[in-house]
Amino acid sequence: MQLKSARILLTGATGGLGQALAHELAGQGAALLLAGRDTAKLEACVTRLGGNVKSVSADLTQPDDIARLHAAARDFGVNVLINNAGINAFGLFENDDWLTVERVIATNLLAPMHLTHALLPWLKEQNQAAIVNIGSTFGSLPFPGFTAYSSAKAGLRGFSQALRRELADSRVEVVHVAPRAIATALNTDAVNALNRELGSQADSPESAARQIVAALRAGRGEHHFGFPERLFAWLNGCAPSLIDQALKAKLAIVKRHV
Numbered sequence: 001m002q003l004k005s006a007r008i009l010l011t012g013a014t015g016g017l018g019q020a021l022a023h024e025l026a027g028q029g030a031a032l033l034l035a036g037r038d039t040a041k042l043e044a045c046v047t048r049l050g051g052n053v054k055s056v057s058a059d060l061t062q063p064d065d066i067a068r069l070h071a072a073a074r075d076f077g078v079n080v081l082i083n084n085a086g087i088n089a090f091g092l093f094e095n096d097d098w099l100t101v102e103r104v105i106a107t108n109l110l111a112p113m114h115l116t117h118a119l120l121p122w123l124k125e126q127n128q129a130a131i132v133n134i135g136s137t138f139g140s141l142p143f144p145g146f147t148a149y150s151s152a153k154a155g156l157r158g159f160s161q162a163l164r165r166e167l168a169d170s171r172v173e174v175v176h177v178a179p180r181a182i183a184t185a186l187n188t189d190a191v192n193a194l195n196r197e198l199g200s201q202a203d204s205p206e207s208a209a210r211q212i213v214a215a216l217r218a219g220r221g222e223h224h225f226g227f228p229e230r231l232f233a234w235l236n237g238c239a240p241s242l243i244d245q246a247l248k249a250k251l252a253i254v255k256r257h258v
């Protein structure tokens with residue numbers, strides 16, 4: 001993907017990773033259409049970045065907003081969609097209230113599918129196009145305490161793989177990236193404390209953004225970031241019972257932080 005000629009719709013642009021991605025992409029010459037819910041934050045991002053950057057506010061869980069975003073993306077001449085918006089919920093599944101579970105699935109899985117579905121006919125008309133889905137290590141290494149989130153991210157990974165295979169004879173690339181923890185407001189104090197006790201590393205948003213942009217430049221496929229997270233995700237695919245045992249040993253720690 002040539003970033004100098006790219007026109008990118010970036011969701012979740014007001015968040016920790018979104019702002020770092022916008023900065024990295026603008027620095028490489030891409031034109032940006034930033035999406036988020038918070039209009040004031042969006043305007044501040046546009047002002048900070050300058051250049052060829054516009055914004056549109058939209059709640060991705062609302063069908064009318066998806067339609068508005070679709071129209072704005074066509075007006076902007078988008079050829080790259082980055083599905084980055086997301087929310088997390090840390091807790092034991094049995095204690096999660098059902099609305100939270102629905103919100104996690106709606107934001108992390110259904111919204112990217114919906115926006116992709118709306119934009120796909122347009123993207124297929126472009127000379128070069130890409131869809132980048134921001135997943136998580138937990139999509140390949142589902143984790144206790146993050147059951148709804150892991151389910152949504154595993155779904156996003158499956159969606160990315162199936163769509164990539166469906167579009168293999170088209171000019172639309174489907175890229176799935178799975179970062180490990182990133183130091184952003186997505187993670188509550190409880191999650192940060194859990195990560196510290198488990199010895200899990202968190203990348204800076206800038207470092208994660210650089211890896212994601214490199215994945216976009218490289219094109220098609222699946223990218224897992226961070227070691228040993230990448231190894232454990234692979235192992236979970238081959239021998240999930242080994243990971244079951246390893247995580248059973250950590251369950252008391254997870255329960256203490258929930």
Ligand SMILES: NC(=O)c1ccc[n+]([C@@H]2O[C@H](COP(=O)([O-])OP(=O)(O)OC[C@H]3O[C@@H](n4cnc5c(N)ncnc54)[C@H](OP(=O)(O)O)[C@@H]3O)[C@@H](O)[C@H]2O)c1
Nearest residue numbers: 012014015016017036037038059060085086181182184186
């Ligand atoms: N942080 C991590 O540890 C980590 C690790 C792996 C993967 N990820 C993934 O990276 C992505 C970005 O996360 P982040 O860490 O940057 O989180 P963040 O700082 O909390 O930002 C989340 C972004 O999503 C937007 N958003 C949330 N719900 C939305 C909705 N209903 N409609 C529209 N926009 C919505 C927010 O917009 P407003 O501010 O306008 O509401 C915000 O821009 C997510 O997909 C996340 O799952 C994060």
